[in-house]
Amino acid sequence: MASAERLDGDVLAARLRQDLKARVAGLRARGVVPAMATVLVGDNPASLSYVGRKHADCAEIGIAARDIRLPATTDRQELLAGIARLNADPAIQGFLVQLPLPAGLDEAEALEAVDPGKDMDGLHPVNLGRLLAGRPGLLPCTPAGVLALLNHHDVPLAGRHVVVIGRGALVGRPLAMLLSMPGVDATVTLAHSRTPDLAGLTRQADVIVSAAGRTDLVTAAMVRPGAAVVGVGITYLDGQMVSDIADDVAGVARWVTPRHGSVGSLTRAMLLKNLLDIAEGVAG
Ligand code: GUN
Numbered sequence: 001m002a003s004a005e006r007l008d009g010d011v012l013a014a015r016l017r018q019d020l021k022a023r024v025a026g027l028r029a030r031g032v033v034p035a036m037a038t039v040l041v042g043d044n045p046a047s048l049s050y051v052g053r054k055h056a057d058c059a060e061i062g063i064a065a066r067d068i069r070l071p072a073t074t075d076r077q078e079l080l081a082g083i084a085r086l087n088a089d090p091a092i093q094g095f096l097v098q099l100p101l102p103a104g105l106d107e108a109e110a111l112e113a114v115d116p117g118k119d120m121d122g123l124h125p126v127n128l129g130r131l132l133a134g135r136p137g138l139l140p141c142t143p144a145g146v147l148a149l150l151n152h153h154d155v156p157l158a159g160r161h162v163v164v165i166g167r168g169a170l171v172g173r174p175l176a177m178l179l180s181m182p183g184v185d186a187t188v189t190l191a192h193s194r195t196p197d198l199a200g201l202t203r204q205a206d207v208i209v210s211a212a213g214r215t216d217l218v219t220a221a222m223v224r225p226g227a228a229v230v231g232v233g234i235t236y237l238d239g240q241m242v243s244d245i246a247d248d249v250a251g252v253a254r255w256v257t258p259r260h261g262s263v264g265s266l267t268r269a270m271l272l273k274n275l276l277d278i279a280e281g282v283a284g
Helices: 009-031 045-061 078-089 109-114 126-132 140-150 170-177 198-202 247-251 264-279
Strands: 035-041 064-071 093-098 161-165 187-189 207-210 228-231 235-238 240-243
Touching: 009 045, 009 140, 009 264, 035 045, 035 235, 045 064, 064 078, 078 109, 078 170, 093 264, 109 207, 126 170, 140 161, 140 170, 140 228, 140 264, 161 198, 170 187, 187 198
Parallel strands: 035 064, 035 093, 161 187, 161 207, 207 228
Antiparallel strands: 235 240
């Protein structure tokens, strides 16, 4: 069975962190200490792990990081007040509110309460709007990571057909926008749970990106030989992380992400890239 080239997000992320380290050194030489904060409400185990990794990356790169933990009982006013304090804090250049929030808190409202100039996530409507308008801004991190991964492996995108599976506001919708921008120039189809004949569609794709979070959603029978296949969605099975991409895809695709890998490390690298863009006054 032919074997596809691995699109390994961890390898690229390690390289990006080296670039970020050099930028931090430049900022510190100018007397600027880059500093971020995370806001975690409740104790969702996956979120605890993700936040822990974000802080570990900051420690590695030399970014100061504040870890704000709020109880699961936090109400709307308390959360918005916490966000307002970070918006007003001159020592913090960027921050994020970890999602998902506990039931009863409005995620869209929390994202919109973040100062768009401090929005490391690139998920504030102003920053999503700038992406839509084709103006420079802070890009959403997972879509930016997927594009970086495809570019790093020289996967052709200009004029190619990309099928994005999943229309979520964090990944699918902004990724479809990013890949169709001038300069990237892909032709993008955004598929979702109501799309009929998904396999018929993906078999026409040069690139498939699955951000659905369903194990084995994309199988070899759905992939045209020579395509690139990126798994963004993840599921936890018996404590192990599993992507949307079935094992047999590696026998058909030319490029594929690892079954037990994710693009999470790239998302985090892009998060810290956004922070340094803010700190350097490039964006925001
Ligand atoms: N939860 C899962 N992914 C993300 C992300 O990219 N940003 C935030 N804030 N929360 C998340």
